[in-house]
Amino acid sequence: LGVVGAGVVVSALPSRSGAATRPGAQARTAGEGLVGAPLPRIEGPLKVRGAAPYAAEFTFAGMVYAALAFSTIAKGRIISIDTGAAEAAPGFVHVMTHVNAPRMRPMMPWASSEKAAGNDAWPIMQDDRVRWNGQPIAVVLAETQEQADHAASLISATYEEEPATTSFAQAKANGTETAVLGGQPVHIEIGDAEAALAAAAVSVDATFHTPYQNHNAIEPHAVTVAWHGNELEVHDASQSVVHNAWSLAQILGIEEHQVHVTSPYVGGSFGGKFMGMHQVLAAASSRLSGRPVRLTLSRAGVYRLVGGRALTEQRLALGAGRDGRFVALIHTGTSTHTPDSPHPELAQFVSYSSYATGTLKIDLQWAHLDMVANAAMRAPGEAVGSFALESAVDEVAVALGMDPIELRIRNEPQADPLTGLPFSSRNIVEAWRAGAKRFGWERRNPTPRAVRQGDWLIGMGCGAGSHMYARESGGAARLTLTKHGTATIDIAAHDAGMGTATVLTQITADQLALRLDQVRLRAADSALPGVVPGIGSSQTTTAAATIIAAQRKAVAELLKLLRRDSPLAGLTADEVTPRDGGLAKTDDPARHESYSSILTRARRDELVVEATGGNPTESEQYSMYSYAAVFCEVRVNAVTGEIRVSRLLGSMDCGRVVNARTAAGQFRGGMVMAIGLALTEETLYDERTARIMNPSLSEYHVPVHADVPEIDVIWTGIPDPQAPLGARGIGELSMNGTAAAIANAVHNATGTRVRRLPITLDQLL
Numbered sequence: 001l002g003v004v005g006a007g008v009v010v011s012a013l014p015s016r017s018g019a020a021t022r023p024g025a026q027a028r029t030a031g032e033g034l035v036g037a038p039l040p041r042i043e044g045p046l047k048v049r050g051a052a053p054y055a056a057e058f059t060f061a062g063m064v065y066a067a068l069a070f071s072t073i074a075k076g077r078i079i080s081i082d083t084g085a086a087e088a089a090p091g092f093v094h095v096m097t098h099v100n101a102p103r104m105r106p107m108m109p110w111a112s113s114e115k116a117a118g119n120d121a122w123p124i125m126q127d128d129r130v131r132w133n134g135q136p137i138a139v140v141l142a143e144t145q146e147q148a149d150h151a152a153s154l155i156s157a158t159y160e161e162e163p164a165t166t167s168f169a170q171a172k173a174n175g176t177e178t179a180v181l182g183g184q185p186v187h188i189e190i191g192d193a194e195a196a197l198a199a200a201a202v203s204v205d206a207t208f209h210t211p212y213q214n215h216n217a218i219e220p221h222a223v224t225v226a227w228h229g230n231e232l233e234v235h236d237a238s239q240s241v242v243h244n245a246w247s248l249a250q251i252l253g254i255e256e257h258q259v260h261v262t263s264p265y266v267g268g269s270f271g272g273k274f275m276g277m278h279q280v281l282a283a284a285s286s287r288l289s290g291r292p293v294r295l296t297l298s299r300a301g302v303y304r305l306v307g308g309r310a311l312t313e314q315r316l317a318l319g320a321g322r323d324g325r326f327v328a329l330i331h332t333g334t335s336t337h338t339p340d341s342p343h344p345e346l347a348q349f350v351s352y353s354s355y356a357t358g359t360l361k362i363d364l365q366w367a368h369l370d371m372v373a374n375a376a377m378r379a380p381g382e383a384v385g386s387f388a389l390e391s392a393v394d395e396v397a398v399a400l401g402m403d404p405i406e407l408r409i410r411n412e413p414q415a416d417p418l419t420g421l422p423f424s425s426r427n428i429v430e431a432w433r434a435g436a437k438r439f440g441w442e443r444r445n446p447t448p449r450a451v452r453q454g455d456w457l458i459g460m461g462c463g464a465g466s467h468m469y470a471r472e473s474g475g476a477a478r479l480t481l482t483k484h485g486t487a488t489i490d491i492a493a494h495d496a497g498m499g500t501a502t503v504l505t506q507i508t509a510d511q512l513a514l515r516l517d518q519v520r521l522r523a524a525d526s527a528l529p530g531v532v533p534g535i536g537s538s539q540t541t542t543a544a545a546t547i548i549a550a551q552r553k554a555v556a557e558l559l560k561l562l563r564r565d566s567p568l569a570g571l572t573a574d575e576v577t578p579r580d581g582g583l584a585k586t587d588d589p590a591r592h593e594s595y596s597s598i599l600t601r602a603r604r605d606e607l608v609v610e611a612t613g614g615n616p617t618e619s620e621q622y623s624m625y626s627y628a629a630v631f632c633e634v635r636v637n638a639v640t641g642e643i644r645v646s647r648l649l650g651s652m653d654c655g656r657v658v659n660a661r662t663a664a665g666q667f668r669g670g671m672v673m674a675i676g677l678a679l680t681e682e683t684l685y686d687e688r689t690a691r692i693m694n695p696s697l698s699e700y701h702v703p704v705h706a707d708v709p710e711i712d713v714i715w716t717g718i719p720d721p722q723a724p725l726g727a728r729g730i731g732e733l734s735m736n737g738t739a740a741a742i743a744n745a746v747h748n749a750t751g752t753r754v755r756r757l758p759i760t761l762d763q764l765l
């Protein structure tokens with residue numbers, strides 16, 4: 001998803017502070033001012049040359065290849081597994097089933113412990129129970145991948161089937177329960193929203209449907225493992241190396257320090273690459289066979305084991321006065337769930353803080369199915385919730401005959417509508433105005449089905465998105481400064497393609513006033529400091545806070561090492577600033593000594609400091625979100641119903657942008673994924689058996705180049721005074737609002753309001 005959009009222009013709005021990078025700005029590569037520069041990825045050349053090792057490219061002497069066999073029923077008991085034919089197959093080495101698997105503890109789901117990162121609490125291959133259709137029932141090891149795949153295909157099992165809940169309708173009929181998040185039921189009522197809705201001058205009250213979706217990172221999940229005595233070496237494709245090392249230790253019954261997980265390069269994660277079953281299966285089968293193991297999930301294996309976005313049915317009701325002010329907002333609904341899943345598809349979350357409204361009603365119900373636990377998937381909840389909310393806002397605008405952007409601006413809250421907390425920084429109005437101007441919104445004809453070129457109906461639509469700011473409390477980093485004037489920053493953060501490695505190097509160089517080539521980042525290794533999962537668009541803020549803290553600590557230590565004849569002698573930390581590869585008196589830059597000189601004259605080879613980022617108290621004192629205003633133009637063929645997104649613009653308000661190039665890539669990536677959400681992606685379950693019917697890229701359609709237009713992105717660049725470096729999260733932001741912008745453009749083009757994703761041509765004919 002990171003390769004789309006060749007030839008598009010990276011651009012930014014002039015900001016109040018002037019901090020944003022303007023088109024054509026020269027990339028600065030030295031010292032202060034690096035933050036914001038559109039630097040290319042530092043690992044880009046390695047990746048292009050194929051020299052960046054991914055999890056399935058590490059090798060060990062004597063390594064064997066794994067393939068999985070999957071259950072073919074949704075619920076029941078395994079009576080027998082026939083492995084005879086597999087064992088007789090060429091290259092066969094070993095087979096593990098629940099019969100011979102080592103005893104292991106169950107998976108630890110997210111939030112059950114600080115470093116837990118699983119999607120369920122199920123035991124892995126520990127008993128004869130079948131819990132979902134596609135559960136791994138055997139791991140076959142062979143000398144080559146092809147031999148392993150072939151041998152696994154020869155495994156057969158007999159089952160004692162039990163009645164299973166395999167459809168959403170059946171699950172609802174069984175009875176739902178109120179979802180729980182953080183120990184709290186998801187149910188909020190402010191005022192009498194139903195009465196306010198009934199009395200509203202204008203209202204919409206509609207049901208929206210969004211489908212199951214699966215993860216489809218370019219790199220399927222993979223892991224290469226080797227045991228060295230009781231020590232386990234793991235090369236993973238992960239967005240949570242520290243969590244995974246801890247989790248594997250828990251499950252396997254060894255100590256955390258006995259597991260070493262690295263994940264230097266990852267081909268996309270999006271919430272799908274936390275702790276999974278495949279790492280456990282690889283480690284256990286390696287232990288049993290005495291051979292290092294590489295387990296690469298097939299594309300179908302990713303679907304069967306990893307899960308994805310849960311299905312939602314949402315009621316979105318919005319009541320407004322003639323003046324457009326919202327008097328009632330009701331966002332309730334049901335999503336599918338498995339008993340231990342820590343990932344409620346909280347579509348309703350988007351309605352907590354988006355608009356000022358007289359009354360509010362929120363409720364999420366869970367319907368339990370016998371299926372693989374769902375996973376977090378880029379902007380969980382918000383992506384599908386913003387589709388419903390922003391479609392409904394558009395419907396109200398049509399009913400009022402009001403411009404949808406003006407309607408949104410009319411309902412801007414002055415403080416967080418739910419908590420009453422002040423916003424740290426909210427400039428969505430500015431983002432709307434700038435986006436509208438750049439997109440040519442004034443050329444939009446508000447009358448549906450009014451613009452036609454030949455057979456093509458043309459429409460414009462917009463949608464808002466938001467993403468909650470997050471910073472992890474486990475952030476820590478180690479900074480090493482050498483007498484050669486170079487620095488190394490060690491932090492167990494992850495780069496799954498987002499540009500994190502580049503951005504953290506950039507921040508470190510900026511903080512120390514070093515050149516980029518003087519700074520080395522070591523990351524994505526469980527032996528490094530910090531608990532910094534690549535989650536919730538929080539990595540950059542979490543890491544930035546620790547890098548800032550480490551720099552402060554290093555400055556304090558450097559001042560202690562100064563010789564009496566140093567130009568800086570006698571100065572305190574408050575009086576100096578990093579400058580030109582060293583420190584300078586803030587108001588007299590001529591008083592300067594380089595790191596190299598300070599350390600050399602103190603007869604030190606290096607200075608090492610460790611620092612933590614501390615607790616993120618800012619998000620307790622302020623309502624903090626990043627904001628997106630998304631504009632879309634579609635062309636819909638009046639004869640065939642074919643839908644083409646012809647233009648997309650994202651206008652962001654996300655605080656300071658740390659790297660204009662990688663940020664633009666993130667924004668475009670989210671919008672591409674949202675085209676999939678709006679128009680093409682749907683995991684199809686056979687409702688009789690709960691088996692996924694389209695577990696491949698040939699039948700599950702992700703947007704390809706032909707589906708993706710030029711995507712323009714701009715941002716306000718206004719720093720957030722409460723966030724480290726002024727930067728809020730950006731990774732998941734543009735996933736939100738885009739699907740509604742597309743749906744609203746489809747309505748403007750055709751006059752048809754589609755409330756069921758994906759919007760397929762049959763719904764328009």
Ligand code: MOS
Pocket residue numbers: 239269270271272376377378379380534535536537
């Ligand atoms: Mo994410 S869905 O927090 O990787």
